[in-house]
Amino acid sequence: MNLNDRSQLLFKHLMALYLNDGKPVGSSVLAKLPDVSVSSATVRNVMSDLEKMGLIHSPHTSAGRVPTDHGFRVFVDSILTVQPLNSSLTQEIQRGFTQAQTQEELLGSASNILSGLTGMASLVMLPNQEQETLRHIDFVKLNNKRVLVVLVLNDQDVQNRIIEFEEDVSSSQLIQAANYLNEHFAGRHLSEVKKMLVERLDELRRTMDALMLSIVEATDQVIEQKMQKSAPYFVSGKTNLLNYDELADAEKLKALFHSFEEHSDMLGLLNKSMQANGVQVFIGSECGNETYQNCSVITTPYEREGEVMGVLGVVGPSRMPYDKIVPKVDMTARILSSLLKK
Structure with a gap:
């Protein structure tokens, strides 16, 4: 115009x-x-x-x-003219990640950092579980019948699950099962691991003893649980929205919080953001639901080794200081991406 x-x-x-x-x-x-x-x-x-x-x-x-x-x-x-962040704000974002060790902790930290820096609600979409790569499987014997399954995903994300068996399990059997699983499945996406395990179960029933087979089947269940993780994103700072008159109406807030919990509306927006380059700003009706009237959503993808893994962003009133919010969202995503590479 x-x-x-x-x-x-x-x-x-x-x-x-x-x-x-x-x-x-x-x-x-x-x-x-x-x-x-x-x-x-x-x-x-x-x-x-x-x-x-x-x-x-x-x-x-x-x-x-x-x-x-x-x-x-x-x-x-x-x-709008967006100013680059000064070095002190960039360092503040970096400090916010210092305690995070795993991928999940990094993503949770990003959500907390964004809500704190912007005074708005923040969202960090979790990576598609099917696209997560299995790096290593290990078993830790807790007692004769209880075993801790350790899945290492994407080099940083460590998932632990305890499984129980009806009969005693030896350390040698656990080592044998771990060697088999790592040899055949390490380096593959979880969806591929899941598919291959299902395809091979008949063969494994013929070639493995009952206990070894039960260890492999239990591992399959652990991977299934990981892939079905319910919450598709972290949400932080929802109560920050109380500070804005245009959103502070009880019914308005109730509808917004319900939308965060239902996932579908926001997921549609976040998935759209994954297909775009750089920071996206969705205003009011562009968010796809009347719940977001008088709201804006600012998002940007984050990456690991050049591959888009998810999206992070903030939700707040349309009356927000875009010149200050956009660079904070952008820099948080950049720093998160650099840490995921490590």
């Missing part, structure tokens, strides 16, 4: 004032700004033009104007 210089200047000022305090902006307020050297009547005419373009509208309770979803979109795409 092509705005002339005067229209763009006034629209930019209106956006700045509205983003700052969330109140409708009147023509008289704009006319008094130092670099707006036109009369109140001229400002009113420009505001009328902006309203006809669908960029702003007048709430019933006020003579002032507020941006529409389309206005926010034009502002984000054409006017």
Whole structure:
């Protein structure tokens, strides 16, 4: 959309004032700004033009104007200037990851960092379980019948499950089973491991004794549990949304929290983000559900060794400081990606 210089200047000022305090902006307020050297009547005419373009509208309770979803979109795409993060904020993000050891802890830290830095709700989508790579399987004997199964995924993510057998298990049997599983399945995606185990069970029944077979079948169940992990993303800072008047209505918050827990609406948005490059901003109706009216969602993918693994982002009011939020989301994803490579 092509705005002339005067229209763009006034629209930019209106956006700045509205983003700052969330109140409708009147023509008289704009006319008094130092670099707006036109009369109140001229400002009113420009505001009328902006309203006809669908960029702003007048709430019933006020003579002032507020941006529409389309206005926010034009502002984000054409006017917004994003400043790079300063070094102290970048270091703050890096420090937030220092205690994390496993992949899951890194993703949880990213969610906490984002909600703390932005004052909004944050989401970090977990990697597709089927695409996680099995690096190593080990068994730790706890007693004669109890065994700890240790799955090492993607070099960093360690999953532990305890399984119990009806008869005694020897250390040599566990070593034999681990050697077999590592030889045939290490380096493969979990979905592939699961498929191959199912295909080979008939053969294994003929070639393995009953106890060895039960160890392999128990491992298959552990992988199945890992793949069926219920929550597809971490959510942090939901209560931060109470701080914004336009979202603090009890019914509005209830609907938002329900949407986070239902997963389907937000997953659709996050999956869309995985197909895109860089930071994406979804505003109001673009989020795909009326629950997100007056909301914006800012997302960006994170990677491991060049492969997109998931998406992280924040949910907050459409009236958010995009110039500050976008670089924080972007830098958190960059640092997370660099740590996942290690």
